[in-house]
Amino acid sequence: MGLISDILLAAGAFGAAIYCFVLSRRLKRFSDLEKGVGGAVAVLSSRVDDLTKTLSAAQKTAAQSAESLMDLTVKAEESSRRIELQIASLHDLPTPPDPAAKTEPNASPEPTQQPLPHKTNTVEPMFVRHQKERKAG
Numbered sequence: 001m002g003l004i005s006d007i008l009l010a011a012g013a014f015g016a017a018i019y020c021f022v023l024s025r026r027l028k029r030f031s032d033l034e035k036g037v038g039g040a041v042a043v044l045s046s047r048v049d050d051l052t053k054t055l056s057a058a059q060k061t062a063a064q065s066a067e068s069l070m071d072l073t074v075k076a077e078e079s080s081r082r083i084e085l086q087i088a089s090l091h092d093l094p095t096p097p098d099p100a101a102k103t104e105p106n107a108s109p110e111p112t113q114q115p116l117p118h119k120t121n122t123v124e125p126m127f128v129r130h131q132k133e134r135k136a137g
Contacts, residue, residue: 031038 030036
C-alpha cells in the first residue's frame with residue numbers, strides 16, 4: 001500500500017510540473033511585448049502619449065489663432081469707424097462738374113442765383129403750411 005501511494009504521489013507531482021510548464025509558456029506568450037496583450041497595451045500607451053502631445057499643440061495653436069483673430073477684429077472695427085467718418089465728411093463736399101457735359105468756348109456761363117437779402121424788419125414765418133379748402137357736400 002505504501003508503494004501505491006508513493007507512485008500516485010509521484011504521478012501527481014509530475015502532472016503538476018507539466019501543468020506549471022504549460023502555464024508558464026502561455027504566460028510568456030500572453031505578456032510578450034510584440035505579439036501579446038502586453039504589446040497591445042504598450043502600443044496603446046504610446047498612442048495615448050502621442051495624442052496628448054498633439055492635443056496640447058492643437059490647443060496652443062487655437063489659442064494663438066483666437067488671439068490673432070481678436071486683434072484683426074479690433075483693427076477692422078477701427079478701420080470701419082475711420083471709413084464711416086470719411087464717408088460722412090464726403091457728404092459735405094460740393095459735387096464736381098459733370099465731365100460729360102461739354103461747354104462751348106463762346107457760350108456764356110449760366111447766371112448764378114444771388115441769395116435773397118435777409119429781411120430783419122418784417123416778421124415772416126420760416127415755414128408755411130398751406131391747406132386745401134374742403135368742399136362741403
